[in-house]
Amino acid sequence: MNNVTRERVTAQFGDKILATTESFGELAFAVDKSAIVALTRFLRDDIALKYVHLSDITATDWPEREQRFEVIYHLYSYDLTEYVRFKVHVADKESVPTLTGEWDTANWLEREVFDLFGISFDGHPDLRRILLWDEFEGHPLRKDYPLTYETPQFTYNKDLPPEVIK
Amino acid sequence: MQTETMTVNLGPQHPATHGVLRVVLELDGEVVIKCTPEVGYLHTGIEKTAEAKLYYKVIPMTDRMDYLAPMSNNLGYCLAVEKLLGVEAPPKAQWARVLLTEITRLNSHLVWLGTHALDIGAMSMLLYVFREREDLLTIYEAVSGQRMMSTYFRIGGLADDLPDDFEPMVRKVLKTFPVRFQEYENILTNNRIWRNRTIGVGVISKEEAIKSGITGPMLRAAGVKHDLRKARPYSSYEKFDFEIPTQQASDCFARYQVRLEEMRQSLRIIQQAMDGMPEGRYLARVPGVVLPTKEEALFQMEAMIYHFKLVTEGFHPPKGEVYVTIESPKGELGYYIVSDGGTMPYRMRVRPPSFVNISALSKLVVGRLLADVIACIGSIDIVLGEVDR
Numbered sequence: 001m002n003n004v005t006r007e008r009v010t011a012q013f014g015d016k017i018l019a020t021t022e023s024f025g026e027l028a029f030a031v032d033k034s035a036i037v038a039l040t041r042f043l044r045d046d047i048a049l050k051y052v053h054l055s056d057i058t059a060t061d062w063p064e065r066e067q068r069f070e071v072i073y074h075l076y077s078y079d080l081t082e083y084v085r086f087k088v089h090v091a092d093k094e095s096v097p098t099l100t101g102e103w104d105t106a107n108w109l110e111r112e113v114f115d116l117f118g119i120s121f122d123g124h125p126d127l128r129r130i131l132l133w134d135e136f137e138g139h140p141l142r143k144d145y146p147l148t149y150e151t152p153q154f155t156y157n158k159d160l161p162p163e164v165i166k
Numbered sequence: 167m168q169t170e171t172m173t174v175n176l177g178p179q180h181p182a183t184h185g186v187l188r189v190v191l192e193l194d195g196e197v198v199i200k201c202t203p204e205v206g207y208l209h210t211g212i213e214k215t216a217e218a219k220l221y222y223k224v225i226p227m228t229d230r231m232d233y234l235a236p237m238s239n240n241l242g243y244c245l246a247v248e249k250l251l252g253v254e255a256p257p258k259a260q261w262a263r264v265l266l267t268e269i270t271r272l273n274s275h276l277v278w279l280g281t282h283a284l285d286i287g288a289m290s291m292l293l294y295v296f297r298e299r300e301d302l303l304t305i306y307e308a309v310s311g312q313r314m315m316s317t318y319f320r321i322g323g324l325a326d327d328l329p330d331d332f333e334p335m336v337r338k339v340l341k342t343f344p345v346r347f348q349e350y351e352n353i354l355t356n357n358r359i360w361r362n363r364t365i366g367v368g369v370i371s372k373e374e375a376i377k378s379g380i381t382g383p384m385l386r387a388a389g390v391k392h393d394l395r396k397a398r399p400y401s402s403y404e405k406f407d408f409e410i411p412t413q414q415a416s417d418c419f420a421r422y423q424v425r426l427e428e429m430r431q432s433l434r435i436i437q438q439a440m441d442g443m444p445e446g447r448y449l450a451r452v453p454g455v456v457l458p459t460k461e462e463a464l465f466q467m468e469a470m471i472y473h474f475k476l477v478t479e480g481f482h483p484p485k486g487e488v489y490v491t492i493e494s495p496k497g498e499l500g501y502y503i504v505s506d507g508g509t510m511p512y513r514m515r516v517r518p519p520s521f522v523n524i525s526a527l528s529k530l531v532v533g534r535l536l537a538d539v540i541a542c543i544g545s546i547d548i549v550l551g552e553v554d555r
Contacts, residue, residue, distance in 0.1 A: 023486050024249055052376050055491070056517040060504055074489055074500070074517075078390065081397040083489060105379030108525040116213075131206040131554060140214050147218050 005049060005084055013039050018089075028085040036073070036088055037097050043075055043084070044102065051075040051084060054099065057109035059117045061143045067091045069119055073099075090119060098124040116141040171199060174536070178207050182285045182540045185550030187524070189539065196535050201528040205521070208554040216514040220480035221247055222321050222457070224514065229315040231516065232552040234277050237263075237270040238494040240319035245400055246490040246501040247321050250483045253452050257444040259323035260402040265336070265439035266309070266318065267401075268432040272343070273302045274495035274547075275425045275432075279350065282422075282544035286363045288354065298346050305335050322456030323449035336440050343433055347426065354422070364418035368530040368542040371416065378526035381519055382497025383428060384546060387413045387420040394493040406435050418545040425547075455481045480509030496520050496547055516555060520548040 006027060010017060016035035021028045031039060043051040053076040060070045067089040075084050088096055098121040099106035110121045111130040118139035121127060129136065138145055174191045177183040186207035192200035212231060216224045228243045229236040241263055248254065255263070276295040283291035303313040308329050310318040318325050354360045370380070375388040385392065393410045395403045411427035413420035450456050457476055458469035485507045491500040497519030504513040523546050530542040 024488050026487075026489060028487075053381075054379055055498065056489075056500055056502065056515070058502060058515040058517075060513045072502070074502070076491075076498075078392050078397075083491070085489065103379065104374075104377050104526065104529075105522055108521065112521075129206075131209040133206070140211060145214075147214060 004080070005043075005051075005082065008046060008049060009039070009043070009084075012042055026083065026085060028087060030087045030089065033088045033090060033096055036086065037099065037102065039086065040073065040075065040099060041102050049077055050079045051077045053078060054103040054105045054109075055083065057099070057106060057113060059113050059119055059141075061117060061141065063143050065089075067094075069117060071096050071113065071119060095120040095122045097122050100124055115139070118142065176539065178204075183543060184281060184548055187543070187548065187550055187553070189527070189543070191536065191539065193536060196537075198531050198534055198536060198539060201531050201539070203524055203527050205524070205550070205553050208550045210555065212555045213514055213516065216511055218510060220509055221483070221511060222476075222480075224511065225319065225321075226315065226317045228516075229317055230551060231518065231555055232274075232494065232496065232499075232520070232549045233314060234549055235270045235274040235495045236314065236316050237266045237318060238274075238492065238499060240317065241267050241401065242490060242492045242494070242499050242501045244319045244321050245492065246488050246503045247483070249488045249490055250486065250503060250505055251321070251452075251455055251481075253322050253450050253455060255323045255401070256447045256450055257402070258446045259448050259450075261439050261443050262324055262328055262448070263319060263401050264403060264406065265436055265443075266305075268435045268439070269302055269305060269336075269339070271432045271495045272339075272429055273299055275429050276302075278425065278495075278544075278547045279422075282541075282547075283354065283360075285540050285544045287359060288357070291350070291353065294346070294349065294353075298343065301335070301339050301342070305332070305339070308332060308335060320449065320457060322452060323447070326460070327448050328443075333440065336436060340433060340437055340440070344430070347430060350426070361419065363537075363541055364422060364545070365415075367418045367534065367538050368421075368545055369415070369417045370526065370529055374529060375416070375526075378529065379522045380497070380526055381522070382493070382495070382547075383421055383424045384497070384523055386411065387424045388416040389414045394491055394498060398491070400490075400492055406438050408434050418541050421545045421547075482507055482509060491517070494519055496549070496552070497523060516552075518552045518555060520546075520550075521553045524548050524553060 013035055016032045017029050019030040043049050055074040055076045058072050062068055069090045071088045073086040090096055110124055113119055114127055115129045115131055116139055172193045174193055176189040176191055178186040178188040188204040190202040191198055212227050225240055228239040231239055276299050280292040280295035306316050307313050310316040372388045375385055389412055391410050391412045408431045411424050413424050449459055453472050458473050462469035463473040483505045485505055487504040489502045491498050499519055500517030502515040503511050506512040531539045
């Protein structure tokens with residue numbers, strides 16, 4: 001099953017694909033960020049693939065890399081019953097095109113990535129924090145954000161420097 | 167004539183929002199013209215915390231996301247780590263996992279039915295479903311010692327063997343529940359108030375539902391015959407015989423029918439799992455990765471050393487990443503785990519079904535009355551612990 005996807009994606013977007021991996025039986029492509037919208041739309045509309053379900057958008061942080069963030073998309077096809085994974089590598093303060101035009105799911109999932117990683121999405125209609133409150137500073141799922149960092153949030157400690165609890 | 171619209175905050179402290187969901191509604195008279203759900207009041211940073219815990223110490227945290235379906239959360243996480251390690255649970259553990267996750271499905275759907283009915287006026291239902299839920303929680307307590315946060319599954323199997331009185335308790339559920347479901351149907355299915363409050367309310371088309379990423383019973387009520395237990399069987403689900411109930415109407419009543427039928431199908435699976443429960447070990451025998459059983463740890467030298475090493479140091483899974491999804495009672499529950507070869511997950515991402523389903527709320531309610539918002543929130547079946555994580 002994975003082979004069909006692999007062939008069609010490579011045939012259509014061969015020059016935009018930076019790497020193809022298949023580990024643990026899961027097919028993954030690293031793609032250029034300029035191609036992600038066209039690529040996912042192709043997968044969704046292609047009659048042989050029909051990856052109509054955008055399962056997840058998330059990110060990982062690798063601070064030692066030059067392009068520290070990986071934005072990760074999981075698509076699912078109800079016909080093939082297969083998942084496919086796409087990765088877009090971006091540097092800090094760099095943005096990614098939004099998928100909200102293709103899927104409504106992308107709205108909240110991208111907001112969550114923006115909230116917790118600080119990656120912004122170009123063209124997103126409503127890009128604001130979703131899980132944390134609006135005044136929150138920092139992006140907790142970045143690796144350089146300490147695990148036990150107490151952000152001041154009460155009137156009695158709002159002027160004190162933040163305290164790292166050991 | 168006054169033509170201004172009015173903004174109403176529904177929640178976060180409102181019992182009909184099933185937790186701490188806040189919905190900002192813009193109303194024209196009593197008609198909703200704009201609906202913005204606001205989440206995050208219960209955010210506890212589980213994904214961040216998991217990055218600083220040994221792999222098996224993450225399991226208790228997964229219970230606390232969807233606290234009505236703890237075993238489903240455990241199962242998804244354990245399957246993901248097992249895939250990373252290349253470990254497979256022994257047959258008895260797989261059967262027990264299927265049985266217990268179906269009991270979890272019953273538990274989750276029962277609470278959904280009770281609270282949803284309570285929201286739209288059928289107050290007695292809550293008392294009936296909690297009576298039945300008691301039987302399920304007794305089973306939880308017997309296997310794990312806990313009534314809600316069971317933490318019963320382990321990487322490679324189960325925490326402990328099934329107790330001796332497990333079978334009579336399950337048989338009691340199998341015997342009494344079909345009668346109870348008929349009682350619920352007698353109360354609700356042809357009840358005029360129930361039908362008026364649910365039929366034609368919260369309709370979302372099949373195409374819109376797919377575009378909004380909706381999964382689980384909501385998607386099946388919209389006419390998509392899809393269930394990950396059938397489409398991508400995990401934990402030996404391919405060996406069980408059950409149907410996928412679907413409806414075409416895609417309203418609150420259709421979701422009620424789908425969930426009620428799912429509970430009946432769950433009973434079928436529980437029956438098969440109980441009848442065919444294999445004998446043997448409840449934990450895989452993979453030294454250095456899977457914990458030894460308690461007897462082994464007490465009486466065998468090597469097992470004790472492995473136990474000590476696992477508890478203090480943990481294990482090193484190979485580098486890589488896996489994405490494992492299961493059909494939780496709410497929908498598609500996914501775990502994306504990245505390993506950098508260390509003893510703790512480099513990144514653990516949970517794909518929460520409730521989070522994605524509730525994001526489609528505005529499509530269900532815009533143009534309808536304020537009272538229908540309550541019915542719609544109820545029919546989506548959210549648990550805020552999972553939405554906010």
